[in-house]
Amino acid sequence: MAVIEAQGVCLTFQTADGPVHALKDVDLSVAPGEFVSFIGPSGCGKTTFLRSIAALETPTGGTLRVNGMDPDAARRARAYGYVFQAPGLYPWRTISGNISLPLEIMGFSKADRAERIARVMDLVELSGFGAKFPWQLSGGMQQRASIARALAFDADILLMDEPFGALDEIVRDRLNEALLALWRKTGKTIGFVTHSIPEAVYLSTKIVVMSPRPGRITRIIDSPLPPDRPLEIRETPEFIALAHEVREGLREGHGDA
Numbered sequence: 001m002a003v004i005e006a007q008g009v010c011l012t013f014q015t016a017d018g019p020v021h022a023l024k025d026v027d028l029s030v031a032p033g034e035f036v037s038f039i040g041p042s043g044c045g046k047t048t049f050l051r052s053i054a055a056l057e058t059p060t061g062g063t064l065r066v067n068g069m070d071p072d073a074a075r076r077a078r079a080y081g082y083v084f085q086a087p088g089l090y091p092w093r094t095i096s097g098n099i100s101l102p103l104e105i106m107g108f109s110k111a112d113r114a115e116r117i118a119r120v121m122d123l124v125e126l127s128g129f130g131a132k133f134p135w136q137l138s139g140g141m142q143q144r145a146s147i148a149r150a151l152a153f154d155a156d157i158l159l160m161d162e163p164f165g166a167l168d169e170i171v172r173d174r175l176n177e178a179l180l181a182l183w184r185k186t187g188k189t190i191g192f193v194t195h196s197i198p199e200a201v202y203l204s205t206k207i208v209v210m211s212p213r214p215g216r217i218t219r220i221i222d223s224p225l226p227p228d229r230p231l232e233i234r235e236t237p238e239f240i241a242l243a244h245e246v247r248e249g250l251r252e253g254h255g256d257a
């Protein structure tokens with residue numbers, strides 16, 4: 001069964017300047033354990049699609065299923081964790097306290113919370129930093145903490161909206177490697193929004209190229225790269241060819257926008 005299944009999904013915002021077609025006829029099927037990136041210029045509907053999966057927006061047409069349920073039911077079943085562009089950690093809580101917060105709201109016991117916090121901190125390589133406050137950590141470490149928070153209640157889907165967009169390239173490279181390792185280890189299905197062609201190609205098993213006005217999918221590219229990817233893979237002919245294919249897709253979309 002597909003983890004995410006979109007058929008003819010449309011979403012039109014009614015604004016003072018008239019309708020904005022944020023998504024038009026989006027068809028997509030994501031299998032369990034896939035790493036899917038959404039790439040395209042500003043305004044092509046990447047965030048709107050991710051938010052629709054998370055039931056933060058409601059499509060105005062078509063059908064969208066998440067784990068076989070409508071997005072609202074999937075949200076109630078805690079089908080996914082969501083990572084935003086900014087880490088969004090509470091400054092008055094420690095790192096452990098921040099990761100703990102959703103678990104407290106969901107009613108997990110103290111012992112269960114402690115076990116989960118230790119496990120996800122280890123997964124994002126932040127063990128030993130639990131007692132620190134967010135401002136005592138670098139930007140990259142803060143974003144790792146926000147990923148740990150999204151992982152703590154064990155959803156099989158991780159939705160990430162440009163999580164590394166605000167970080168410098170060296171930190172971003174390290175986090176991309178760490179995220180791939182985490183994905184291989186956990187087998188989660190990941191939906192990842194990015195503006196970066198190398199990031200999309202490095203991380204994904206499937207690259208969804210989108211285009212604006214109206215927001216739509218112009219190409220879906222299945223990656224031939226192996227799951228085990230050292231950073232040096234970016235210099236291989238296979239990687240460069242794939243990046244070229246994505247760039248072509250983006251250009252195509254731009255031509256008829």
Ligand SMILES: Nc1ncnc2c1ncn2[C@@H]1O[C@H](COP(=O)(O)OP(=O)(O)OP(=O)(O)O)[C@@H](O)[C@H]1O
Nearest residue numbers: 013015020022041042043044045046047048049215
């Ligand atoms: N709540 C809203 N009300 C009206 N229009 C909206 C709303 N949210 C998004 N839009 C419009 O829908 C379109 C798609 O927006 P969306 O944020 O999904 O694009 P995006 O591809 O994620 O862009 P970016 O890369 O800049 O984040 C844009 O034209 C945007 O202005």
